[in-house]
Amino acid sequence: MLRVYNTLTEKKEEFVPLEKDKVKIYACGMTVYDKPHIGHARKEVAIDVIVRYFKYLGYETVYVRNFTDIDDKIIDRANERDIDFRELTHENIEAFYKTTTALGLMEPDIEPKATEHISEIIEMIEKLIKNGYAYETGGSVYFSIKSFNQYGKLSHRKIDDMIAGTRFEVETEKKNPLDFVLWKASKPGEPQWESPWGMGRPGWHIECSAMSIKYLGDTFDIHAGGRDLIFPHHENEIAQAEGATGKPFVKYWVHNGFLTVEGEKMSKSLGNFITVDDALEDYHPEVLRYFMLSTHYRSPIDFSIVNLKETEKKLYYFYTTLKNLSVFASRSSGNAVRNEKAKAFIDEFREAMDDDFNSAKVVAAFYGVFKYLNDIIVSKKTRPAPEECAGFEEVIKEAGKVLGVLQRDSSEIIEEIKEIQLKRNGIEISFIEEMIEKRKEYRMKKDFAKADEMRDKLLELGISIQDTPDGTEWNFS
C-alpha cells in the first residue's frame, strides 16, 4: 500500500487515485528568469522518481510540468540585458532542457507555457470576478482573500496572523494587503496582452491554476513543488482554482525539502549559488542524481563536497560489483532466476518506496544486496548459479530504473567517473599509466622498494592501485 505525505492534512495518507489506475500530476516548473540551479535539480529528481514509481506500480500517469515564462523577474532580467523577454526565456528553457537530459529526467507528458495560455488565464479571471472572488481596479485584477474563507488551509496560517506580520509596503489599490494580483496592468514598454481590463499580463500564480485545470481537469491527484511554494504560490493556486470551479482542486499536495550548500541557504548574495552546469563540471550526473536520492525528498539535503564524494564512491562500488556480477550472469543459459535473496531485495525496495517514496531506505537496501553479492561472488563455493546472477542483475535494474540509476554499462560509467575525477583533480592519465608501467618493471625485478615508491607517488595524488589477474587497475580512493 502506497502512502503519501500530504501537506494539506500534514499526514501520510494512503494513496487512492481519483480515477482507478490513473494518476494525474502537476509539478510547478521553473520561472525561467535564470539558469537552473541544483535546488531545481533536486526538485526535478524528486518528482521524477515519484512519477517513475507510479508507472512502476502500473498506474497510467499524466505528468504536467509548466514553464512560467512571464513575470516581473523575467522582465527585469531582460531589461538589464536589454533583450526581449522571449529571448531570455528561450535561452533559459534551453539551459533547463540541457540539465534534464544530463540528469536523465523523464519528459513530462505536457509542458505548457504561461504565455501560450493567456486566454485560459483570462477566462479563469473572468470566472473569479463573476463568482465574487476578484475585483478590478485601475486595469489590474486582484483576488480578494477575504472572500475565500478557506484561505490558508494549505499553509495552515490564519489571515490575521499573516497581516500582523506583513513587512512589505501595502499597495494602495488592494482592499487587503494579502490580496494578490491576477492580472497586472502593463507599464509602457512591457510585454502585454489584450484583456477585458486593458493591456496587461498575468499575475504570478494564476498560470499554474489555469494550466493545470486545462490539462488535468478541475480536480486532480497530485500537485508538487518546493516547500517554499506552499505559501503563497500554492495557497493562492487553491484559492484561484476552487474559487473558479467551486470544486476541490488537488487531492495530495507534495513538497520537497530545500537544498543547502555546505550548510547554508543557496543565494546569490552568499556567493554559493551553484547551477546544475557547475555541479556537472565536477560530478557525474548519475552521482548527482543518486546524491539527491540518498536523503528523503521531504528532508533538507546538504550539497557538500564530503557528501558528494561519498556518493561518488558508492556508485563506483555499485558499478564495480555489477561489472563482476555480469561476468557470471553472462554464462546464464537464458532464463534469469530470482532467488530468495533477490526477491527479498525487491520486497525491501517496494516497502521503502511505498512509504512516501523513501529513496533513502532504498539506498540502504542497495547496499545490502551489493554487499551480499560481493561476498558470495568471490568464492566459487558460495557463488550462485549464472541464472541466479542474472536474476540479481534483473532486480537491481528493476529497482534502479525507478530511481533512474544503475542502468548504464558498468565499464562505460566507471570510465566516465574516472574522467571527471581526473579533470577535477587536474591529473593527466598518462602520468598514472607511466607510474604503473614503471612499477610493473620494478616488480618484475623484485625491486619492491622502488615499486612501492611509484605507488606512494600516486597515493599522494589520492590514487590507489589494485593488482588484479587482468593487470593493475587504478582509481581514486
Next chain:
RNA sequence: GGCGCCUUGGCCAAGUGGUAAGGCAGAGGUCUGCAAAAUCUCCAUCUCCGGUUCGAAUCCGGAAGGCGCCUCCA
C-alpha cells in the same frame, strides 16, 4: 511579531511505542611481495529536563541550539 520544521555515534543518514537500518571514517582479522580492492569482526541509547506508558528516539509539556516561511525563490 506570527506560523512551521529540525536536533540520532567523528561525519552522512534510516527509524511508523516494543527495546537503535545502512554508509563513510577508525581499530583488528582474511587475502597480498607489501598494498589496494573485496570480505569478516568491533564501534551510539537517540540535545537537555519533566510527564504519559508495562515499555518512548518515537506521544505530551518545557528549555537550548539550528533552519525555513511570512517579499521573489525548487
